[in-house]
Amino acid sequence: MKEIHAYGAQASDANLEALNIKRRDILPNDVKIEIEYCGVCHSDIHQVRNDWGNSKYPVVPGHEIVGRVAEVGKDVKNFKVGELVAVGCMVDSCQECDSCKEDLEQYCENGMVATYNGNDKHLGGHTFGGYSEMVVVRDKFVLKVPENLDSAAVAPLLCAGITTWSPLKQWKVKKGDKVGVVGLGGLGHMGVKFAHALGAHVVMITTSPSKAEDAKRLGADEVLISKNEEEMKKHQGSFDFILNTVPVGHDTNPYIALLKRDATMTMVGAIDEVDLHGANLIMGRKRLAGSLIGGIKETQEMLDFCGKHDIVSDIEMINIQEINKAYERVVNSDVKYRFVIDMKSIKN
Amino acid sequence: MKEIHAYGAQASDANLEALNIKRRDILPNDVKIEIEYCGVCHSDIHQVRNDWGNSKYPVVPGHEIVGRVAEVGKDVKNFKVGELVAVGCMVDSCQECDSCKEDLEQYCENGMVATYNGNDKHLGGHTFGGYSEMVVVRDKFVLKVPENLDSAAVAPLLCAGITTWSPLKQWKVKKGDKVGVVGLGGLGHMGVKFAHALGAHVVMITTSPSKAEDAKRLGADEVLISKNEEEMKKHQGSFDFILNTVPVGHDTNPYIALLKRDATMTMVGAIDEVDLHGANLIMGRKRLAGSLIGGIKETQEMLDFCGKHDIVSDIEMINIQEINKAYERVVNSDVKYRFVIDMKSIKN
Numbered sequence: 271m272k273e274i275h276a277y278g279a280q281a282s283d284a285n286l287e288a289l290n291i292k293r294r295d296i297l298p299n300d301v302k303i304e305i306e307y308c309g310v311c312h313s314d315i316h317q318v319r320n321d322w323g324n325s326k327y328p329v330v331p332g333h334e335i336v337g338r339v340a341e342v343g344k345d346v347k348n349f350k351v352g353e354l355v356a357v358g359c360m361v362d363s364c365q366e367c368d369s370c371k372e373d374l375e376q377y378c379e380n381g382m383v384a385t386y387n388g389n390d391k392h393l394g395g396h397t398f399g400g401y402s403e404m405v406v407v408r409d410k411f412v413l414k415v416p417e418n419l420d421s422a423a424v425a426p427l428l429c430a431g432i433t434t435w436s437p438l439k440q441w442k443v444k445k446g447d448k449v450g451v452v453g454l455g456g457l458g459h460m461g462v463k464f465a466h467a468l469g470a471h472v473v474m475i476t477t478s479p480s481k482a483e484d485a486k487r488l489g490a491d492e493v494l495i496s497k498n499e500e501e502m503k504k505h506q507g508s509f510d511f512i513l514n515t516v517p518v519g520h521d522t523n524p525y526i527a528l529l530k531r532d533a534t535m536t537m538v539g540a541i542d543e544v545d546l547h548g549a550n551l552i553m554g555r556k557r558l559a560g561s562l563i564g565g566i567k568e569t570q571e572m573l574d575f576c577g578k579h580d581i582v583s584d585i586e587m588i589n590i591q592e593i594n595k596a597y598e599r600v601v602n603s604d605v606k607y608r609f610v611i612d613m614k615s616i617k618n
Numbered sequence: 619m620k621e622i623h624a625y626g627a628q629a630s631d632a633n634l635e636a637l638n639i640k641r642r643d644i645l646p647n648d649v650k651i652e653i654e655y656c657g658v659c660h661s662d663i664h665q666v667r668n669d670w671g672n673s674k675y676p677v678v679p680g681h682e683i684v685g686r687v688a689e690v691g692k693d694v695k696n697f698k699v700g701e702l703v704a705v706g707c708m709v710d711s712c713q714e715c716d717s718c719k720e721d722l723e724q725y726c727e728n729g730m731v732a733t734y735n736g737n738d739k740h741l742g743g744h745t746f747g748g749y750s751e752m753v754v755v756r757d758k759f760v761l762k763v764p765e766n767l768d769s770a771a772v773a774p775l776l777c778a779g780i781t782t783w784s785p786l787k788q789w790k791v792k793k794g795d796k797v798g799v800v801g802l803g804g805l806g807h808m809g810v811k812f813a814h815a816l817g818a819h820v821v822m823i824t825t826s827p828s829k830a831e832d833a834k835r836l837g838a839d840e841v842l843i844s845k846n847e848e849e850m851k852k853h854q855g856s857f858d859f860i861l862n863t864v865p866v867g868h869d870t871n872p873y874i875a876l877l878k879r880d881a882t883m884t885m886v887g888a889i890d891e892v893d894l895h896g897a898n899l900i901m902g903r904k905r906l907a908g909s910l911i912g913g914i915k916e917t918q919e920m921l922d923f924c925g926k927h928d929i930v931s932d933i934e935m936i937n938i939q940e941i942n943k944a945y946e947r948v949v950n951s952d953v954k955y956r957f958v959i960d961m962k963s964i965k966n
Contacts, residue, residue: 531717546894547890551906554908556907557882559905560904
């Protein structure tokens with residue numbers, strides 16, 4: 271049996287049995303994917319450390335998966351062996367509720383099946399993610415990856431990408447809009463790239479002056495240091511939309527003050543208590559919203575957009591053996607901007 | 619000089635001089651109104667007690683004004699002497715900014731002029747409200763009152779009415795929608811009446827089982843006791859819109875849990891810190907919004923709707939001499955549902 275890493279497990283074929291992990295036999299609508307790359311999401315760390323209290327062990331994390339089709343079930347028409355494909359945060363949903371019918375499987379009313387630590391419909395127990403050699407996924411949850419993109423750098427699009435893309439599209443960000451992106455991490459750096467590509471005037475809003483240069487390289491037109499009250503005041507009431515990627519509880523009031531009347535700030539990361547003063551919404555008829563990843567159709571649209579506009583994540587590649595060190599660096603915000611595991615290394 | 623009431627002043631003609639209050643001479647676009655009735659809004663109490671720290675004395679409160687036109691300026695074409703009219707929370711705005719041009723004078727970017735304790739453009743100093751015999755108002759801020767309605771009971775429509783009408787219209791509440799109204803006070807009782815008249819399935823959400831019967835009389839189809847966790851759970855994820863009239867800081871999370879995916883709760887009263895957990899917005903792509911009174915055009919539309927549907931406020935009439943006692947009862951939520959001052963009593 272191979273090493274089980276301190277915070278989770280790697281499901282190499284060599285240690286599947288030791289981990290008591292089975293892969294299901296290929297069903298008529300299944301696609302078996304040989305994983306080439308898997309991004310490292312902060313939620314991987316929360317899950318393997320059981321920060322949310324709902325982890326099931328062994329945890330095999332990973333929901334930013336890129337690989338090649340290795341085998342398809344007999345009813346699969348849309349994918350061929352050898353095709354470059356991807357899997358994100360979901361591997362199944364009921365397909366029957368209103369949310370599924372509206373292509374919003376992430377809000378499936380019967381519960382979408384998360385790529386890892388979800389409830390496995392077929393084998394019972396829980397699902398296992400992308401820190402693995404292979405994954406078997408229902409065809410409807412497999413995405414096509416444009417071949418012109420650097421496939422390793424595509425991996426983070428499957429979570430960090432779609433999480434920021436979806437609210438920008440939902441709130442119809444368009445050419446000329448003044449869009450703020452709060453926080454420059456894995457999510458924020460994708461938010462800047464997307465908002466820029468959509469033609470918005472992008473303002474990176476950050477506590478760290480040191481991030482200014484990089485934000486501009488990524489596509490920000492301006493950088494607003496949120497600790498600078500004078501600067502914040504100058505931008506008051508001027509934003510058409512703000513994408514807030516802060517991953518922890520925080521004071522939303524200074525950002526809401528930046529919004530125009532009738533404008534919205536969408537939070538995508540703060541699954542925690544936030545500070546909010548009602549008057550700040552009432553006085554300008556403003557809105558605080560949330561958004562969770564994106565639906566499968568929308569994820570494909572994002573990948574196609576990325577293919578067309580040559581957009582990928584900024585990544586740092588690692589071998590699976592470096593994962594624990596990488597986790598420490600993610601926790602310390604010491605990565606530009608996403609670690610991606612070269613999954614060939616799992617055989618080392 | 620007449621008595622100046624403990625918490626504010628009554629601007630009877632007999633004591634104007636003692637209060638150092640002048641009325642401006644009628645300008646070409648002014649309408650002078652003989653006030654018949656003035657509603658008592660909770661914000662009157664906040665202002666006269668200087669709860670918000672920005673009161674200017676003497677405070678003459680009152681922004682739910684109904685009366686008859688006594689005189690018009692030479693350029694006024696829209697109003698005639700003797701006509702039944704009303705004035706709400708605003709008496710002027712710049713008329714030039716985007717908000718004014720969009721008929722949203724309440725968000726005037728140069729600052730709307732509040733009916734009392736606002737900055738008087740003409741005489742300097744501050745404006746004086748409806749606890750008075752007369753008021754002079756720019757014609758654009760004067761509303762027409764349908765003659766078929768009980769004019770005393772119309773007064774609260776000018777604040778409590780428009781404050782609840784505006785978000786119901788903004789968020790397009792329509793026949794068959796499941797709409798929650800949180801809190802059964804001056805605002806809430808109007809919210810129930812309006813949502814019912816718009817054809818919604820109205821659920822009164824309250825902490826007080828004692829309010830159930832009255833809520834149904836006002837038009838609620840169901841009453842949901844927010845302290846009953848089991849009942850709250852049954853309604854989870856089922857509301858198309860929630861109008862939250864709670865006037866103080868509170869925990870918004872149990873109400874957000876009631877919303878469907880993509881649905882909105884609008885707060886109209888909580889100008890205070892509220893409790894909010896980010897995950898509750900993120901997990902169902904929900905929205906927490908605010909709304910402040912309504913524009914003049916929208917207020918006229920509301921009054922016309924009320925005329926057509928025979929909607930007025932439930933009121934308890936008082937004389938101005940009873941105002942301090944009435945304030946105490948408002949503070950103790952002991953009024954169904956709005957005090958209205960019979961302004962003839964100011965001459966007593």
